[in-house]
Amino acid sequence: MADYFTPDAEQFVGTAAAHTIGLMIGNINGMVRLILDIPEKYNALGIISSRTGTVAQAIAIDDAVKACNAKLLRFEMAIDAGRQCGQGCLFILGAETISDARKVVEESLHNIDYWSQCIYINEVGHMESHVTPRAGEVLHEIFGTPVGRAFGVVGAAPAGVGIAAVDRAVKAAPVDIVWYGSPSHNLRMMNEFVAGVTGDIAAVQKAMDVGKETGCQLLTALGITPISIQDVAEECGEDYLKRNMSPAVCQEEKAASIHINKKCDEER
Structure with a gap:
C-alpha cells in the first residue's frame, strides 16, 4: 500500500x-513500560498495528521473528476493519537494541504484503485462508499450534459464513483444529468465525x-465476488480509500465508464 506521505517521526518505520x-x-518511557508490562531486558520495542x-x-511476524533477535511480548485484537466486519490487531515485539527492533518490524512489513494477498473482501464481509509450512513461537503463543508443524487458518465474516x-x-482433509474464534470466544464480540488447524x-x-472456495462463494450471495485486498486499488482505482467507496460501487463506476467510452467511440 502506497504511503500518502512519509512522517518525520523517528518512531515511524513503514x-x-x-x-x-x-x-x-527506543528507550521506552518508564510509565509506558509499566503499563504495557515490558520486561526490563528489552530496551526497544517494535510495533505492528x-x-x-x-x-x-x-x-x-512469526516468519520475521525466526530471522531476527526479537520476541513477541503482547498481542491484542480489536473490533475494527470497517465494512469487512472483522478485526484490527496490535503486536508488540521486544528487542535488546534499536537496530533489532527496526529489523524485525521491517521484515514483518515485507512479509505482510505477501500474506495479505489471501484476504478477500467485498462490501459486506471478508474471507481469508492462510497456510504456513512450519509454525514458529509466535503462532504457538497466539494459537497454540505445535511448533514446526504446518498450520493453516480459515475464517470469514459474517460469522455464519465462517462456520x-x-x-x-x-471435512475435506485430515486436519486437527487447535484454535477457534467466534463472536463470544477469543474474538471480543467480532462478527467472525475462524479456526486454526x-x-x-x-x-x-x-x-x-x-474453505476459501466455500467462503467466497457464500459471500457472493451478499455482494460482489470477493477481491484480494492487494487488488482493490487496481479494481477500484487509487482513490478508493480516500473516497470511502465499497468494491461494488467501484465496479459499478468502472462499468459505467467503460460503457460511456464505448458509446463515444461508436458516435465518432
Whole structure:
C-alpha cells in the first residue's frame, strides 16, 4: 500500500497492506513500560498495528521473528476493519537494541504484503485462508499450534459464513483444529468465525483451499465476488480509500465508464 506521505517521526518505520503501520520505540518511557508490562531486558520495542486482519500479520511476524533477535511480548485484537466486519490487531515485539527492533518490524512489513494477498473482501464481509509450512513461537503463543508443524487458518465474516467455510475445510482433509474464534470466544464480540488447524502440509493446504472456495462463494450471495485486498486499488482505482467507496460501487463506476467510452467511440 502506497504511503500518502512519509512522517518525520523517528518512531515511524513503514506501512504494509491491510492498513498496517510499523513503528519502533527506543528507550521506552518508564510509565509506558509499566503499563504495557515490558520486561526490563528489552530496551526497544517494535510495533505492528493494523485496522484490517490479524492472521496475515501473525504469520508474517512469526516468519520475521525466526530471522531476527526479537520476541513477541503482547498481542491484542480489536473490533475494527470497517465494512469487512472483522478485526484490527496490535503486536508488540521486544528487542535488546534499536537496530533489532527496526529489523524485525521491517521484515514483518515485507512479509505482510505477501500474506495479505489471501484476504478477500467485498462490501459486506471478508474471507481469508492462510497456510504456513512450519509454525514458529509466535503462532504457538497466539494459537497454540505445535511448533514446526504446518498450520493453516480459515475464517470469514459474517460469522455464519465462517462456520460453513470451516466445516467444509475440515471435512475435506485430515486436519486437527487447535484454535477457534467466534463472536463470544477469543474474538471480543467480532462478527467472525475462524479456526486454526494443523496436520500434514498437503492436508492443511487442501483444507484451506476448500474453505476459501466455500467462503467466497457464500459471500457472493451478499455482494460482489470477493477481491484480494492487494487488488482493490487496481479494481477500484487509487482513490478508493480516500473516497470511502465499497468494491461494488467501484465496479459499478468502472462499468459505467467503460460503457460511456464505448458509446463515444461508436458516435465518432
